[in-house]
Amino acid sequence: MASAKDDLVYEEKDHSFNLDVERSRSRDFLFVTSRSHTTSEVRFFAASDPFANLTVVTPRTPGHEYYVDHRGGLLYIRTNSVGRNFGLATTPVGAPRKENWKIVLPHRENAMLAKIDLFANHLVRYEREGGLPTLVIDDLRSGQSRKLEYPEADYQVSPGVNHEWDPPAYRIQYQSFVTPPSTYDVGLANGEWNLVKRQPVPNYDASKYQVERIFATAKDGVRVPIALVHKKGVPRDGKAPAPVFLYGYGSYGFALPDFFDSNRFSLIDRGITFAVAHIRGGGEMGKKWHDDGRMMNKRNTFTDFIAAAEHLVGQGYTAKEHLAIGGGSAGGLLMGAVVNLRPDLFHAVIAAVPFVDVINTMLDETLPLTVPEFEEWGNPKKPDEYRYLKTYSPYDNVSAKAYPAMLVKSSYNDSQVMYWEPAKWVAKLRATRTDTNPLLFKINMDPAGHGGRSGRYDRLHETAYDYAFLVWQLTGGSPSDRLTAGLRVTG
Secondary structure, eight states: OOOTTOOOOOOOOOTTOEEEEEEOTTSSEEEEEEEOSSOEEEEEEETTOTTSOOEESSOOOTTOOEEEEEETTEEEEEESTTOTTOEEEEEETTOOSGGGOEEEEOOBTTEEEEEEEEOSSEEEEEEEETTEEEEEEEETTTOOEEEOOOSSSSOEEEEOOOOOSSOSEEEEEEEOSSSOOEEEEEETTTOOEEEEEEOOOTTOOGGGEEEEEEEEEOTTSOEEEEEEEEETTOOOSSSSOOOEEEEEOOOTTOOOOOOOOGGGHHHHTTTOEEEEEOOBTBSTTOHHHHHTTSGGGTHHHHHHHHHHHHHHHHTTSOOGGGEEEEEETHHHHHHHHHHHHOGGGOSEEEEESOOOOHHHHHHOTTSTTTGGGGGTTOOTTSHHHHHHHHHHOTGGGOOSSOOOEEEEEEETTOSSSOTHHHHHHHHHHHHHOOOOSOEEEEEEOSSOBTTBOOSHHHHHHHHHHHHHHHHHHHHOSOHHHHHHHHTOOOO
């Protein structure tokens, strides 16, 4: 609770910007970062003087993103002023303006500098290269660099919790489709990995499963990564295609991680392959990957996903009648767009809290996400952007044709995608479609939000419901026959 003695230090008045406050690991400075989806501005002051005036590192300019850390007498600045995939600059603490920046790591077309961690003697770079995350340790005394190597062809790695200023090791989090979440300490001096903890998974045998990383070719020739996990020995000869559940997102520059989920093996053990399409609009291949799937390039997200599905069918991984797809939120928009474009390609769909009434939502500036997301989707009050949004908004493109079987999920208390969006969409589908396939609308009326119900077992029940739908649709049988099978998920 504020008191009469509290002073306003800084207020961000532009509703398209969020405000973050953090202290440098050196403990010397506090950084106040204003950021939108495309622009940022950083202010700082000495942690020892809470009454000091905030110093602007460099004033905001549209499209310039930069983020700041501190070591010694220098500020280290991750900036996209040198290129879309960011580079690294330094500048004296007393001369922070852009004209004083010295580039120490240039922009690279094939690698995205996503984050830096500064320590007394080391700098750790979190990067994305070839669609996968990686970590690079720079020794600031010797100038030598070491890129970490990984035991699997497809994986997820990220920085762990690293509070110490001069630690002997850097903590990371590592996992994959078949490797449970694992915490390692990586020696800063020698790069050796030391396992600290691994999530226990009772009765789990990783040797039973196979992970693959393949590429589909989009309509414009771009290679789209697909990650898959399935039981060893699953047929791929086209004569007896296995069922596949293909998941996607492709928005906000978010790189969808290929993470471990013990619940998935309830599907995989029944012969269903789980796959993720790393489509444009996400951040898997750097900032350009995001740029090529947002605003007036958004349709690439949908055609990339269709290309991934066509590749899985064409290469014998599955057949149309055995292919289910899924996505949530912006991934739910993806589901709505692709079933309008290619309803014949998919047998079943799960759309969770789907953002499907794009134009009406983006016209309502009273909703919390609308104004900041003009830079992601566009502003329908601008004629060109309205016309482009109209070409793919799922609700506006429902037409009289046969759609796949669909499960649409929402929550009455969702503050990000309001319940009326999927409700309107389902109503229009029911009134317009020409098929008789199942079209289920499940809405959480009890307390639940954008991520569904929050209780530990409630979450498992929701997963079981989804899996029951998938098993019913992908392996045949009646809903009652498959419900019990689908409910067996691990905790």
